[in-house]
Amino acid sequence: MTFTGAIGAICGFPLRGIIRLSVKLGIHPNWLTLFGVLVNVIAAYLLGNAQFRWAGVLMILANIFDYIDGKVARERGLETPFGGFWDSVMDRFSDITLFIGLIYLYAHMMRVDYVIICALAMMFSVMTSYTRARAESIIEKCKVGFMERPERIVLFMIGAFTNRMAAVLWVILVLSIVTVADRIYFTWRETTHARRVEDLLRARLVKGA
Amino acid sequence: MKRLFTLPALVLWRAFFWTYERATWQYDLYVVAILAFVWLVPPAWLGDPLERGPGLIGWILGKLR
Numbered sequence: 447m448t449f450t451g452a453i454g455a456i457c458g459f460p461l462r463g464i465i466r467l468s469v470k471l472g473i474h475p476n477w478l479t480l481f482g483v484l485v486n487v488i489a490a491y492l493l494g495n496a497q498f499r500w501a502g503v504l505m506i507l508a509n510i511f512d513y514i515d516g517k518v519a520r521e522r523g524l525e526t527p528f529g530g531f532w533d534s535v536m537d538r539f540s541d542i543t544l545f546i547g548l549i550y551l552y553a554h555m556m557r558v559d560y561v562i563i564c565a566l567a568m569m570f571s572v573m574t575s576y577t578r579a580r581a582e583s584i585i586e587k588c589k590v591g592f593m594e595r596p597e598r599i600v601l602f603m604i605g606a607f608t609n610r611m612a613a614v615l616w617v618i619l620v621l622s623i624v625t626v627a628d629r630i631y632f633t634w635r636e637t638t639h640a641r642r643v644e645d646l647l648r649a650r651l652v653k654g655a
Numbered sequence: 656m657k658r659l660f661t662l663p664a665l666v667l668w669r670a671f672f673w674t675y676e677r678a679t680w681q682y683d684l685y686v687v688a689i690l691a692f693v694w695l696v697p698p699a700w701l702g703d704p705l706e707r708g709p710g711l712i713g714w715i716l717g718k719l720r
Contacts, residue, residue: 559702621689
């Protein structure tokens with residue numbers, strides 16, 4: 447098992463208990479999604495006030511709700527197309543809210559450079575989701591690129607708990623730009639049937655051997 | 656000679672054009688590289704507005720000076 451796989455398995459254990467409890471209590475998954483967003487709004491407020499540790503705690507709570515809503519829907523047989531749409535829209539609200547909290551913080555500190563970095567990171571985070579959603583309306587699947595929402599959220603938490611938010615923002619920004627580029631390239635390749643760069647490189651490698 | 660440049664180019668391309676799943680060794684490697692950047696690079700190098708502590712690289716450089 448890989449290092450990240452082991453962490454996932456360890457975290458998955460208590461989450462299964464929370465899912466079972468939510469199913470038992472009969473909470474509708476759409477309410478869990480909404481509750482997650484509201485908790486993220488409070489986390490963003492705390493980020494805006496430089497209370498990173500408490501913001502991190504609330505981000506964990508918010509993302510527990512975000513993680514379990516789909517699973518609860520599946521267990522209760524409440525999976526609907528609207529539920530998927532609602533979850534996806536609320537995720538964007540949560541993402542943007544956290545970035546706005548940081549933009550407020552850096553604006554308050556008169557740090558225009560980090561306001562711009564935050565704004566760009568926010569833009570490319572939204573574009574990461576948009577490019578995939580738009581691509582999957584014309585091709586079957588567009589799941590390429592590293593920086594997806596779970597990675598972004600875990601990075602936010604790491605930044606909050608270890609007070610390394612500046613470094614985290616740089617990572618989110620750079621890898622979100624790369625992810626958007628990956629998705630544009632992948633969609634272009636799939637729709638134009640262009641040759642894959644790696645095939646060209648592999649062919650060169652074989653020829654050179 | 657061609658192979659000498661093509662292999663790193665292929666590795667770089669695979670790192671840029673990411674198609675690996677989560678919980679693979681490639682994913683682990685990426686995560687380690689990201690965490691190393693986040694935790695080891697001195698916040699002052701990035702002009703961190705909430706800079707606290709020099710980070711591991713900054714601490715080592717401080718000791719070496």
